[in-house]
Amino acid sequence: MPDVRRSLDSADDEEADDEELVRRTAGGDRLAFDEFYRRTSPWLAVRLRRRCADEDVVADxxxxxxxxxxxxxxxxxxxxxxxxxxxxxxxxxxxxxxDAFRRRARQQQVPPVPMTETTAPAAEDEVMAGRVGQDLEQALLVLPAELRLVLRAMVLDGLSVRETSVLLGVPEGTVKTRARRARMALREALS
Structure with missing residues (x-):
């Protein structure tokens, strides 16, 4: 049973690489977790702010x-x-x-009541918009996990091939191949 109260020398924390800090955290080492947080949270907050301007969402x-x-x-x-x-x-x-964006979208699905008279969209347009969204969602769910991860990184997160390669720990050529396979599978599923 790991000793959560184990005291680490602060010099050990500063010399440990991130992977070592995560391994110590897995053993219940709170000081290693604190050091990992101290090192990575500023960088992570900046990356999240690049993708979301809402500070409350970033904090959550x-x-x-x-x-x-x-x-x-x-x-x-x-x-x-x-x-x-x-x-x-x-x-x-x-x-x-x-997940936060999806929660926000679900919360905003109730359309606001217009204060002035407007022309309503055609019923066919509303049906097609809902159908395309549902079809796309179903097509994404059918994709293998490795293809979904590449799409998420490149399309939703806006990462380059190189950044996606580093993030997923696979060669750049593999990222390109998976992105192409994902596009082809989506195209086939939606046609």
Whole structure:
């Protein structure tokens, strides 16, 4: 059973790399988690602000991300080829940000009552817009996970091929291939 109160020398924390801090966090080491947070949270907040101007959403996503890091550090630490801890944290944060956007979209689905007279969109347009959105959502759910991750990184997060490669821990050529396969699968599913 890990000793949560274990005291680490601050010099050990400063010398430890991010992956080591995550491994210690998996063992319940609160000081290692604090050091990992101190190192990564400013960078992560900047990246999130580039994708979302709402400070409340950014703060919520940061909190959810580091809560997930604390709870799931063992999943990162338990993998042999874990990749970079920073990439792992960014993946968690990007997923939490997408979830926040989805929650916001669901909350805003109730259309506001117009205060002035306007012309209503044609019923056919409303049906087609809903159908295309549902079809796209279904097509995305059918994609294999590795293709969805590439799409999420490149399309939703706006990352380049190189950034996606670093984030996912795969070669750039693999990212390009997966992006092409994902586009082809979506095109086929939607046609």
């Amino acid at each position: 996503v940061l909190q959810e991300t580091y809560l997930a890091v604390w709870r799931a550090a063992g999943t990162f630490a338990g993998t042999v080829t874990a990749g970079s801890a920073v990439g792992w944290v960014w993946t968690i944060a990007a997923n939490r940000l997408v």
